[in-house]
Amino acid sequence: MAVNPSIITRDLDKVSEPTGNLYESIHIVSQRAKQISSTMKEELNNKLSEFASTVDNLEEVFENKEQIEISKFYERMPKPTNLAMEEFMDGKLYYRHPDTTFEGE
Numbered sequence: 001m002a003v004n005p006s007i008i009t010r011d012l013d014k015v016s017e018p019t020g021n022l023y024e025s026i027h028i029v030s031q032r033a034k035q036i037s038s039t040m041k042e043e044l045n046n047k048l049s050e051f052a053s054t055v056d057n058l059e060e061v062f063e064n065k066e067q068i069e070i071s072k073f074y075e076r077m078p079k080p081t082n083l084a085m086e087e088f089m090d091g092k093l094y095y096r097h098p099d100t101t102f103e104g105e
Contacts, residue, residue: 008082014089025088028095032084044074 015029016022051067087093 008085010085015085018088018091019095028093029081029084029088032087032093033080036080036083040074040077040080044070 012022015025019025019028047070048067051064084093
């Protein structure tokens with residue numbers, strides 16, 4: 001049975017440590033994962049749009065090896081949730097409470 005390399009066991013105490021609340025930490029990671037996913041999808045669509053054909057004729061549709069390679073590259077990339085979790089655990093994410101006011105405001 002092959003092990004999925006995208007599955008990583010995490011210590012929940014370490015995940016909750018930066019915020020003091022596991023659910024808040026997961027929320028921060030999920031929001032960052034959405035940002036990463038959106039950016040990756042936009043990049044992929046931009047690259048694949050170069051290959052878009054305005055012709056709907058089946059005779060002119062052919063297998064484009066470059067397009068397939070680009071798609072495979074994005075499939076092999078780490079999942080957005082893994083990237084977001086790594087950023088969070090490494091302290092690379094900036095987050096704040098929107099209801100918190102700062103001095104001078």
